[in-house]
Amino acid sequence: MKTLIKNVLILTMDEHLTVYPNGYLIFENTDILAVGNLSELDKHDCQQVIDGNRAILLPGLINTHTHVGMIPFRSLGDDVPDRLRRFLFPLEKYMTPELAYYSAKYAIAEMQLAGVTSFVDMYYFEDDIARATEKMFARAILGETVIDFPTCDTTEAHGGLNYCRHFVPKWLGHELITPAIAPHAPNTNSKKALIEAAKMAEQFNVPITLHVAEMDYEMAHFAKEYNQTPVEYLADINFLSERVIAAHCIHLTEKDIAILQRYQTKVAHCIGANTKSAKGVAPVKEMQANGIDVGLGTDGPSSGNTLDLFSQMKLFANFHKTTLCDRSAYPASEIVKIATIGGAKVMGMANKIGSLQPGKKADFIMVETQSANMFPIFDPYAALVYSANAANVQHVFINGVEVVRNKQLCHHSLSAIRQDLDDTMQEFRRQAARLAAQ
Numbered sequence: 001m002k003t004l005i006k007n008v009l010i011l012t013m014d015e016h017l018t019v020y021p022n023g024y025l026i027f028e029n030t031d032i033l034a035v036g037n038l039s040e041l042d043k044h045d046c047q048q049v050i051d052g053n054r055a056i057l058l059p060g061l062i063n064t065h066t067h068v069g070m071i072p073f074r075s076l077g078d079d080v081p082d083r084l085r086r087f088l089f090p091l092e093k094y095m096t097p098e099l100a101y102y103s104a105k106y107a108i109a110e111m112q113l114a115g116v117t118s119f120v121d122m123y124y125f126e127d128d129i130a131r132a133t134e135k136m137f138a139r140a141i142l143g144e145t146v147i148d149f150p151t152c153d154t155t156e157a158h159g160g161l162n163y164c165r166h167f168v169p170k171w172l173g174h175e176l177i178t179p180a181i182a183p184h185a186p187n188t189n190s191k192k193a194l195i196e197a198a199k200m201a202e203q204f205n206v207p208i209t210l211h212v213a214e215m216d217y218e219m220a221h222f223a224k225e226y227n228q229t230p231v232e233y234l235a236d237i238n239f240l241s242e243r244v245i246a247a248h249c250i251h252l253t254e255k256d257i258a259i260l261q262r263y264q265t266k267v268a269h270c271i272g273a274n275t276k277s278a279k280g281v282a283p284v285k286e287m288q289a290n291g292i293d294v295g296l297g298t299d300g301p302s303s304g305n306t307l308d309l310f311s312q313m314k315l316f317a318n319f320h321k322t323t324l325c326d327r328s329a330y331p332a333s334e335i336v337k338i339a340t341i342g343g344a345k346v347m348g349m350a351n352k353i354g355s356l357q358p359g360k361k362a363d364f365i366m367v368e369t370q371s372a373n374m375f376p377i378f379d380p381y382a383a384l385v386y387s388a389n390a391a392n393v394q395h396v397f398i399n400g401v402e403v404v405r406n407k408q409l410c411h412h413s414l415s416a417i418r419q420d421l422d423d424t425m426q427e428f429r430r431q432a433a434r435l436a437a438q
């Protein structure tokens with residue numbers, strides 16, 4: 001069936017940043033067929049016509065780093081230093097396949113309601129998370145964690161590697177899901193495990209994602225043990241490549257940036273999580289000036305408390321402009337670019353998603369302009385970055401399928417998903433309360 005959407009302002013996010021103030025978009029099945037000025041559309045044979053009511057129509061937002069299994073951790077130990085080792089690692093013992101599954105469904109619902117159509121995940125029980133992703137109809141790269149101690153889904157250190165031997169081939173070739181390997185960080189894996197993970201990713205031709213240059217103690221560890229930065233170390237052991245999505249990259253030297261550029265490694269920039277935890281502001285301007293692809297990430301719901309990218313776009317503008325002491329450092333269009341086509345490049349999917357062009361997949365969102373906070377609009381990019389919030393997302397399409405209509409999930413009940421998660425969280429909640437009281 002062909003669908004025409006009209007009466008919308010379209011931000012194509014193509015390489016010329018073409019804008020159609022009174023635009024139309026036609027898609028059929030999974031693909032975009034046409035996009036342009038409505039005045040130039042003479043006739044059409046679309047079976048369905050949707051009036052966009054002056055919404056801003058743009059590509060779906062892309063969250064390049066998150067942990068969808070971690071909804072149960074949200075708002076726990078938010079102001080505690082070293083929260084990772086104090087709360088997250090101990091509580092992950094109580095993570096179960098059911099909890100990961102229901103958490104993922106909830107997180108994906110939350111993202112879709114906020115206009116996120118694609119995401120990159122790293123967690124445990126990724127097979128269950130893949131089932132949830134398939135059920136919720138989202139586009140994703142799903143990375144199974146590899147770490148140097150036994151975890152909730154493996155009894156051995158680096159057991160994630162064995163998990164991947166089954167998980168990756170099982171989901172290879174799926175239309176929306178790309179399986180991946182996710183070593184937790186360079187300092188939480190042996191050299192041998194990192195090399196094996198990189199080799200396996202190459203063998204299966206899948207992405208690999210990990211946290212890099214995020215923690216002070218990570219930097220100190222590599223300085224002390226190897227007289228290197230984590231990026232230098234990863235280059236040294238032949239880990240880096242264009243298939244690597246490195247999250248955070250806060251503490252980079254000029255040499256690190258040159259290394260990331262040389263290997264065409266992608267970067268998931270998590271401004272909200274990084275500044276909430278007082279870790280610093282990654283040198284995104286320098287990375288981009290050196291041709292490194294950067295996308296936005298929220299990090300997990302416990303790190304940034306939200307999975308929406310409107311908040312991240314705003315934080316990005318505020319922090320980077322302040323750090324650079326330059327109000328004009330990032331025009332709003334550049335920030336929307338990072339959240340859309342930038343993320344698509346990080347995912348290695350810029351040929352399919354990230355901009356609205358004929359032949360690309362119909363992943364797009366419509367942001368209404370009727371709410372109080374959306375008037376007036378002089379610059380639609382600025383309206384998205386500075387005025388809009390996730391609650392303005394009205395309709396969401398993924399691969400040509402409408403997943404959100406009029407701010408509601410089309411095929412699922414948010415309250416039922418929430419109830420399922422709540423029911424599954426009982427033991428986890430007890431353990432979290434016990435830890436918090438210590």
Ligand SMILES: [Zn+2]
Binds near residue numbers: 065300
């Ligand atoms: Zn993370």
